[in-house]
Each structure stands twice: as C-alpha cells, then as structure tokens.
Amino acid sequence: MPDWTRFYRATEGRPPRGTLLRALDLLEAEAPPGLAVDLGCGAGRDTCELLRRGWQVLAIDGEAEALERLKARCDLPHGSRLETRLQRFEDPGFTLPACRLVNASFSIPFLPEPAFRRLWVQIFAALEPGGCFAGQLLGVRDSWACGDGVTAFARPGLDALIAGTDIVWLEEREEDSTTVRGSPKHWHLFHLVLRKPKTP
Numbered sequence: 001m002p003d004w005t006r007f008y009r010a011t012e013g014r015p016p017r018g019t020l021l022r023a024l025d026l027l028e029a030e031a032p033p034g035l036a037v038d039l040g041c042g043a044g045r046d047t048c049e050l051l052r053r054g055w056q057v058l059a060i061d062g063e064a065e066a067l068e069r070l071k072a073r074c075d076l077p078h079g080s081r082l083e084t085r086l087q088r089f090e091d092p093g094f095t096l097p098a099c100r101l102v103n104a105s106f107s108i109p110f111l112p113e114p115a116f117r118r119l120w121v122q123i124f125a126a127l128e129p130g131g132c133f134a135g136q137l138l139g140v141r142d143s144w145a146c147g148d149g150v151t152a153f154a155r156p157g158l159d160a161l162i163a164g165t166d167i168v169w170l171e172e173r174e175e176d177s178t179t180v181r182g183s184p185k186h187w188h189l190f191h192l193v194l195r196k197p198k199t200p
C-alpha cells in the first residue's frame with residue numbers, strides 16, 4: 001500500500017490531473033464555477049487548480065498531513081473559498097453536499113468493496129443533474145488490487161458500475177512502471193470523466 005507522506009512530497013506542485021481538466025473544460029463552458037468536492041485531495045494539486053479557476057472547494061482527506069500541506073499551499077483570496085474536512089470515506093457519518101463536480105484522483109479505490117459502492121452511490125446522489133465525476137479507478141491487474149481494503153474492476157464490472165452515466169472520457173491503461181518509492185509496480189487504471197444525465 002502507498003506511503004502517503006512520500007507521495008505528498010513527490011507530487012505536491014505537480015500540475016492538475018488531466019481528468020480534472022477535462023471535466024472543468026466541459027462544465028465551465030456551460031456555467032460559472034460552482035461547488036466542487038475533491039475526495040482524497042492529498043497535497044492539493046487538483047484543489048489548487050479548482051481554487052485558481054474560481055471554484056468553491058470542499059477538500060476531504062483521511063490524512064491530517066494532506067490537509068496541512070494543502071492549507072500551507074493555498075493563500076487567502078483563494079483560501080477563503082476552501083473548506084477542508086478530515087474524514088475517511090467509509091466513516092458511517094460520511095455525507096456529501098450537493099455539488100457540480102466530484103473529483104477523486106487516485107483516491108477512492110482504497111476502500112473495501114461495500115464501502116466503495118456506498119460512496120459511489122453517494123457521489124452520484126450529490127451531483128447536480130449535468131454535474132461531473134472525474135477520477136481514476138483501479139483495474140484488477142493493478143499491483144495494488146489485492147486484499148480487502150482495495151476495490152478494483154475488470155472491464156465488465158466497470159461497465160456495469162458506470163451504466164446510466166454519460167461517458168465523457170473512459171480510458172483503460174496498463175503499464176509497468178514504479179511507485180514514488182521507486183518500487184516496481186504494474187498499473188492498471190481506468191481514467192474517467194462521467195456526467196450525471198441532465199434528465200433522469
């Protein structure tokens with residue numbers, strides 16, 4: 001499993017994720033920025049971009065260090081549109097506000113499957129019609145796709161999960177590379193931008 005401290009150090013200051021940028025281009029072409037939730041914000045590479053572009057952001061992470069690093073990066077005018085919440089997604093009291101965007105870059109697979117499925121339902125209930133989900137899910141051949149604490153999908157399972165959403169971007173990618181610690185790792189990822197239909 002990941003070493004988050006090392007991950008934050010290695011990734012803070014890196015550019016925002018492509019999935020987030022794709023969702024923002026779509027949503028900002030239609031209406032001014034609204035409320036976005038950044039699930040598993042980490043050191044804030046996506047949250048900072050959302051703030052820079054005028055969004056109000058609720059950034060949630062289960063690690064205090066992530067939120068401390070994020071708050072250290074974002075200075076006032078921008079910071080006044082930022083709310084942070086230290087909470088694990090699987091907490092029984094976890095709720096999400098109504099929002100136009102839920103961003104979850106490399107963050108929500110780290111849940112046992114029942115908790116993942118509860119969160120997935122919560123995400124699409126929170127999204128306004130026409131709102132977007134952006135993020136990554138793990139494929140079953142990913143090196144981290146084992147054990148009770150991770151949820152991963154084969155393509156048919158992924159297709160079933162996202163049925164009923166409008167697919168803006170779906171890309172399945174596999175490659176051998178390394179983690180931020182330099183350990184060898186097989187990546188099997190689904191990059192996703194999904195839209196909640198405007199009409200039910």
Ligand SMILES: C[S@@+](CC[C@H](N)C(=O)[O-])C[C@H]1O[C@@H](n2cnc3c(N)ncnc32)[C@H](O)[C@@H]1O
Pocket residue numbers: 002004007011017039040041042043044045046060061062063066087088089090104105106107108110111
């Ligand atoms: C791989 S990092 C990604 C951070 C950031 N989104 C990015 O793209 O750089 C995953 C983040 O999700 C958080 N996270 C993972 N599982 C979580 C859970 N079950 N509840 C709350 N936060 C979680 C971790 O603490 C970590 O900060």
